[in-house]
Amino acid sequence: MRSKGLQFTFSGSLKSIILFVTFGLVVIVNIVPILWGVKTSIMSPSDIFFYPPKLFNFEATFEHYIRIFNGGYLRTFLNSIFYCVASIIFGLFLGILAAYGFDRFLFRFKKPMFYLVVFCIPLSIGSSALIIPNYLYMSELSFLNEWYTLPILYTAYNLPMAIWIIKSGVETIPVEVDEAATIDGASRFYFIFGMLAVLCRPALAAAALFIFLGAWNEFILSSIMINSPDLRPVQLAIYQYLGFFGQEWGPLTAAASTAIIPSIIVFTFLGRMLISGLTAGSVKS
Amino acid sequence: MKANKLGAILVSPSILFLAVILIIPLFYTIYISLYDMRYLQLGDFVGLKNYIKVFTSDDIRSSISITFIVTFVGLFLSIITGTLLALWINSKKGFTAYIIQIVVLIPWVISMVVGALLWKWIFNNLGLLNYVLNLIGFQSVDVLGNPRTAPVALIFVIAWRTVGFAMVLILAGLKSIPKELEEAGQVDGANKWRTFWLIKLPLLKTPIMVTSIILMLSNFNNVDVPMVLTGGGPGDATNVITMELYKQGFVYFNFGVASALSFVVLMVNILLITLYIRMVKYEI
Structure with missing residues (x-):
């Protein structure tokens, strides 16, 4: 701005100040809750409720982490990883078949489908309109509270977006590639999962990323579908800790801090993919 | 493109799966909503009685107005902040722009349960917010315990988690505006402000509308944040429609009324979905 010298007008500077202040506030408001939560999770219980809050002058302790991990938190973590992996595999499998079918063939009822x-x-x-329908229906099928309950639901919730993202990947592969493969006699199945999948890796990865975030962060469905502690996913565990630990913010923030690690790691490395997936999925107009 | 049954074979597993898991339950719920159903025991056929209960219940009626306030104020805040940020980031390049987007998207990437929990701790009586308020000379506020401030906190957290999403979509819209248009405006002597109002904003209409519809759907249906942050309280100050829906089902086990209410919520969703599909031109 300053280098522009004479062009540095009042309205221009006012605008850049407004934008800068907005951004500053957003950064504070986005980052501070997480840092504050992580800080609370490594403080002793007496330090946590010391007022005014101690900013730096406390001794770090991992007692809350040890406590939740001894109390079965690791199990819920592993459950969630299983739910994510199962939903990703199932979702990508169905998604690539459907994306390929929609992109390359004409068939009856293609449009309605x-x-x-x-x-x-x-x-x-708008999933909350679905919680009662899903619950009543899954209970009618006796599908409640099983190891496959959540993978089925998470796949169904994220499959439509996955199909759309994968389809945009299939579009970029020239039809000549499938023709060459079929002439070579490669079976269609081998072609889809061997060649096509390799060629649209970026789209598959973006779809997997969305399924992962959807499954890892989901809470309300798991809270009504899952009863047994052995099947609880991580978000449900955190919600139940809220009732169990009440005002003990040490274990609560420790659980919350742990639960965001996978999302943050994935997001940091695949953020660009997430952003492009988001825009491809919603404003393709 | 060739006409081929193979296409139908490839597509049908997904279609069947979606129909069975997402669509059939909706019809099943319409059926249940016409019956008296408590504790999963299907009782007598009651016709539209559950719907009459939905529309005459004071709890539900008051929750409708709270829901609309939360949905629209939350939406408004996200769109305004998201647009401002998008305009700002659009002038940045490369890595800086990327880092800014990452930071702004963080609340959207972490779960609503965790986000709401972190804010609940900040809004606590002995939390960070009151500390800052005291520092700058204000009295402490029991944010989540006061029926007047609790809805504000709920709206804030809901807007907080969607700002990044709004920004990314609006930024994509901004990027698709041809540079020539802006330059043409500048040549014609329009200043930055006029370029924004007369050239950029009209072209941003579609992305802003699409984002708004998605956020309306998402805010209207948000149950995770109120559940963790306020539990609908104090009293019924933040008892949004989805909280009421949850309570009818899983606290009172009144599944007939819950199904009727689900159907009403679904109709609002379908209205928004229709708008969305007409706006976003999905093509095959």
């Missing part, structure tokens, strides 16, 4: 998928993208954003 495609609109069903498109309809399900925003439908699964």
Whole structure:
């Protein structure tokens, strides 16, 4: 700004000040809760409730982490990883078949089928209208509280978006590639999972990323579908700690801090993919 | 493109799966909503009685107005802040722009349970917010215990988690505006402010509308944040429609009324979904 010298007008500087202040506030408001939570999680109980709050002059302790991990938190962590991996595998498997089918073939009822998928993208954003239907229906099928309950639901909720993202990847592969493969006699199945999947790796990775975030962060469905402690995912465990630990913010913030590590790691490395996936999925107009 | 049954074979597993898990339950719920159902025991056929209960219940009626306030104020805050940030980031390049986007998207990436929990701790009586308020000379506030401030806190957290999402989508819209248009405006002597109002904003209409519809859907259906942050309280100050829905089902086990209410919420969703599909031109 300053280098522009004479062009440095009043309205221009006012605008840049407003934008800078907005951004400053957003950074504070986005980062501080996490830092404050992590800080609380490594303080002793007496330090946590010391007022005014101690900013730096406390002794770090891992007692809350030890306590939650001795209390079965690791199990919920592993459950969540299982739910994510199962949903990703199942979702990508169905997703690549459907994406390829939609992109390369004409068949009866193609349009209505495609609109069903498109309809399900925003439908699964409005998930609270679905919690009662899903619950009553899963209980009718006796699918409640099983190891496969959540993977089935998480796959269904994230599959429509996955199909859309993978389809945008398949579009970029020239049709000549499938023709060459079929002439070579490679079976269609081998072609889809051997060649096509390799060629649209970025789209598959973006779809996997969305399924991961959806499954890892989901809470309300798990809270109504899962009863047994052995099957609890991580978000449900945190919510139940809220009732169990009450005002003990040490273990609560320790659980919360641990639960965001996978999301933050994935996001830091694949952030660019997430951003492009987001925009591809929503404003392709 | 060739007509081929193979396409149908490839697509049908996904279609069947979505139909069975997401669509059929909706019809099943419409059926249940016409019956008296408590504790998963299907009782007598009651016709529209559950719907009459939904529309005459004071709890539900008051929750509707809170829901609309939370949905729209939250949306408004996210869109305004998101647009401002998008405009600012658009002038930055490369790595700086990337880092800014990452920071702004963090609340959207972490779970709502964790986000709401972290804010609950900050809003605590002995929490960071009151400490800062005391530092600058204000009295402590029991944010989540006061029926007047609790909805503000709820709106704040809901807007907080969606700002980044709004920004990313609006930024994508900004990036698609051809540079020539802006330059043409400048050549014609429009200043930055006028370029924004007369050239950029009209072209941003579609991305802003699409983002708004998604956020409306997401805010309207948000149950995680109120559940963790306020539990609907104090009293019924933050008892949004989804909290009421949850309570009818899993606290009172009144599944007939819960199904009727689900259907009403679903109708609002379908309205928004229709708008969304008309706006975003998905094509095959």
